[in-house]
Amino acid sequence: MATPPVPPRPLPAPRPRIGLLGIMQPLYDAMLPGITDHQAEYAHRVARHLSDTADWTVAPPVRGREDAERAVRDLENAGVDGVLVVMLTYGPSLRVTGALTRTRLPLALANIQPDPSVTAEWDMADMTYNQGIHGAQDTANALVRAERRFDVITGDWQSPGFAERIDRWARAARAATALRGLRVGVFGYPMNGMGDARVDETALLRALGPEIEVIAPGALHRATLDLGEKEVAELLAWEDEAFEVDPRLSAKERDDHARMQLGIERLLTERGCHAYSTHFDAIGEDGRFDRLPMAAASTLMAQGYGFAGEGDVLAATVVRAGHVLAGDAHFTEMYAMDFPSDSILMSHMGEGNWRIARGDEPLRLIKRPLDIGGLADPPTVLFRYRPGPATLASLVALGGERFRLVVSEGEVLDAPPLPSLEMPYGQYRPDTGVRDCTEGWLRAGGTHHMALHTGHRAADWRALCDITGIEYVRV
Known part of the structure; x- marks a missing residue:
């Protein structure tokens, strides 16, 4: 492998x-x-x-x-x-x-x-x-x-x-x-109408510790312009070694993506953030960006940053906590149920921690059309999840200073590839089965964004809940 x-x-x-x-x-x-x-x-x-x-x-x-x-x-x-x-x-x-x-x-x-x-x-x-x-x-x-x-x-x-x-x-x-010391950077604003990601930030700070740092898209734009050519060239050279790079990606596309990744990283470092979230509308509507930072999220997650899409502070927090708790946490969501295999297709728009990729296939940096955000094609790291034991965890805000962690253990299947799916993905079979797992998830208020770990990690998450006072629910 x-x-x-x-x-x-x-x-x-x-x-x-x-x-x-x-x-x-x-x-x-x-x-x-x-x-x-x-x-x-x-x-x-x-x-x-x-x-x-x-x-x-x-x-x-x-x-x-x-x-x-x-x-x-x-x-x-x-x-x-x-x-x-x-x-x-x-x-x-x-x-x-x-x-x-x-x-x-x-x-x-x-x-x-x-x-x-x-x-x-x-x-x-x-x-x-x-x-x-x-x-x-x-x-x-x-x-x-x-x-x-x-x-x-x-x-x-x-x-x-x-x-x-x-x-x-x-x-x-x-x-x-x-x-307790976490700061979560939010670039722009959260997705309008998405309720399960909303949280009283003062209650989050009092109960668990994370602080929200709002970062204007303009700061990211300036950061991309301030980067030196050497920094960009070093990142591109590393990508050439780490990934199978799509020859259709132009030099302009790769340079632009690299600058967004390095700009995000610079701002996170300057502001002491170990987790962050971007929202495609906040980037797209700003008017100064050509594409969304999809590949950036994948590599920054692989570096240890917590990440979530759509301005979701709760999910970014649980991904960062997962990195510290057990290593190599991954941001994902349940996309669709596959009843014949009793599994759930897991993916997101294009962000994923490639540290959980299967080892018998190359990591690919692809040119990938994406209409969301109304911008040009974002370079995206494409991989399939590594088969084997896996764990899902979702941080739920219950109101006030009450929080819940919804956890499921199961396995990532060695399922056939889905050739038309141009984003990180895998099929997760819960130990309790799709019906009981998803019904329990919904009854517990589990959110649609979550962290995934390879390995059975429910006992680790429970230990964290015991220390912090987060309610623990396994489904």
């Missing part, structure tokens, strides 16, 4: 940064001199063992309220994405409740102990070292009573299954942090 080309300037994809907060108390010092150092080393062993899942910052053992306040404050200042609480011994909950309920960082309780099994050789020291579970119970009770969201991860900390769950939670914590 061919390896997808590396995008020209991928966005940084930082690993999760997680703080480990170990809790104990001075009660056992006289009975077991050196217990604090002993259990501190245990905390560091846990972090070292989990080093493949995240970059870890291990706080000094918390033995009292002042320790807890200082440790949580230091972890916040260190910029961690979440805090994993580990009971090093029993620790009374009231000494840590204040610090844990005030922090905005995602929390998880690791219900673990140093030794995986109770043996005949255990003495009172071993009992003390391994008694974390009732400290976890005490602390969890306090968090529940405070209505503070948290996750619980139980198991042998040296097992692959435990590492897998920590990895999922850490990635979800990283995605939640990314949402």
